[in-house]
Amino acid sequence: MWLSIMGGFLNKIVNSKSRMFLMFCFCFILGAASFSWVMERGSLLFYLFLILFLPFLLLILFWKYNFYRFLSLCLLFFLLGAMRFIAAIPPDNPGQLHHYNGYGVRVTGYVSDEPDVRIKDSRYYIRAEQISVEELSWKNVEGKLLLKTLLYPQYEYGERMALACKLEAPEKDEESRFDYPRYLARYGVWSICERVQVLSSRPFVIPSGAAAESRDPLTNAAKGQGISPLRPPTSAFGRNDKGSKIFFPILQLKSKISNQLNRLWSEPESSFMAGLLYGARSGLPEELLDNFNRTGVTHVIAVSGFNVSIIASVLMTILIGAGLYRRQAFWAAVAGIVLFVLFTGASASVVRAGIMASIVLIAQYIGRLSSAGRLMVYAAVIMLLINPWVLIWDAGFQLSFLATLGLVYLAPLIRRDGSPKATVSTVGLYEILISTLAAIIATLPLILYQFGRLSLVAPIVNVLILWIIPWLMLFGFLSVMVSFAFFPLGQVLAWVAGAGLKYVIIVVEWFGRRSWSGIDFSIPWWVMAGMYVAMVFFVIPSGAVAESRDPLNYGKRDSPPSAS
Structure with missing residues (x-):
């Protein structure tokens, strides 16, 4: 029986070009996932390249046979996925920064990512350009390192730096499931700068005579690390002439917005609004952050597909309930997502969240879940081509993907037999509940x-606060923009938003402080896998894959009637 079902399934795939391409995408994803535990490239890429000739040989031999041709192409895409992941691992040679892990070095480079300024310290990703070790001359080098330093002085994106430190490979805590080395690898970081004694981003003024050595901090620090006191090959430190020319103005805008938020609201409302608008939560008190975790609403202050997808879904519901046609609400919500992505700095995680949210809106708009599912697979392949590390080692990517799957596939299944009698207020509140439950169910096994x-x-808690989040984001955005033109009017809008911010904080703190609000409960990987397999077998027979009922279709047309 199972053989006949499988045979019929394969025949449907082989006889459909779109399904075949979808399966090839799955094979590519599976290939990348299968090799995601590899940390050293070695000769693996070379061997995979040799094996790559096998599917080409099979294609030549069995080109006339559809089934064998299909299997050969599946093998080809599996190998391509594996090769893409292995290619993302830098080789271990003297031209790579991580080759010098364990040595005291002097490195010159620049801040290559947005600085991560926290309450007690700052963290910078440095793109290395040149290195000197063990009294050798300076040489060109490639790679990034993570620099943890004091809160002050602070350095800017694109700023050139020189530092003396000991490079160390990141280590995994064996008592935790969190894999720190692979977490950093997804950012292209394979080295941590430990025991930093000098961090200079200012032009060096080198005096003449014997005083030069004693007054040069880099030389003194180098001596403390056992490093030759050779000068860096350039004195152009402190200049912001590196990095993306497009990213510069975006970060400058974020800096101005951050300053304006601090003027409009006091803490913790200011940091909370920053979390809503662009995912910055470094200023939130640890107790409040813990309460967000205990109540399961951390996603509202994290730029992820989980957050943006739910907010986009709720926003579209509110717009339709406010009187817009569905097509108008769809394009308004998409425009809001694009503005949000640009507003938050267009980082990789934000762009990913925007893509996932857009897929949810497309699913709601066209009412065809199969199309939305294909879009998600295609989007996943594109993201893996850009950075294959995110598939297994980026919890944000996984939560975004699963939350979107929940909103696309589980939400129609939940609402199918329980839709209330349609009114603007009931449908809006009901859609918030359904979207929340669908995302929670889809992400629960991974979270556990x-x-x-x-x-x-x-x-x-999600039902109590999610309905107000889009309004808080809207009024927060308007408050900031208006305050740049006329600050008193911006303050008035900020007072309105401030009341909503206080409401959310009160709800989260009240529930978070209850001893019964959350429990520590962990599951092994095979239980998680079993739960997702059970979900798949529950969804497919229910017919949710075929087509979703439109939860918003309560008298609203897709577009305004044409003039006659």
């Missing part, structure tokens, strides 16, 4: 495996 925490109040 990755973080080991189960929030018992997440559904009710």
